Amino acid sequence: MHTLCLLDIKVKEPDFEAMARGRTVFLPPRYMSVNTAAEQLIEAEETLGEGAFSPTETLCVGLARLGQTDQVIIAGTLEELKEQEFGNPLHSLIICGDTHELELEMLKQFIVEGSKYKLDGKDT
Numbered sequence: 001m002h003t004l005c006l007l008d009i010k011v012k013e014p015d016f017e018a019m020a021r022g023r024t025v026f027l028p029p030r031y032m033s034v035n036t037a038a039e040q041l042i043e044a045e046e047t048l049g050e051g052a053f054s055p056t057e058t059l060c061v062g063l064a065r066l067g068q069t070d071q072v073i074i075a076g077t078l079e080e081l082k083e084q085e086f087g088n089p090l091h092s093l094i095i096c097g098d099t100h101e102l103e104l105e106m107l108k109q110f111i112v113e114g115s116k117y118k119l120d121g122k123d124t
Helices: 016-020 034-048 101-110
Strands: 003-006 060-064 072-076 091-095
Touching: 034 060, 034 091, 072 101
Parallel strands: none
Antiparallel strands: 003 091, 060 072, 060 091
16 A cells, blocks of 8 residues: 655744734745655654664655646655655655556656666666
């Protein structure tokens, strides 16, 4: 089973310092990137050590602006995805579980060059 992570969007978040001074002010919108999500997931796994995934071996797919003409799809490990350029938001992340051979065949076109993930039992 795969896990789809729809990454955080902070819009119309209040500025608490301004509120303390009696003014209602909102901070500019912020969007979580695949890079930030990968870093946070790696840190959580290192801290908790639950073994939910391997930052250097588990296949993941980073997505940006899916369905748009400038969409970005990049597959690789979390360690690899945190170094990739995804561009403007909105971003999503898929953490792959067991993958079918058809899924792996499709992902070959999106895999990070030199990825440590083995799509077919051989290094890519």
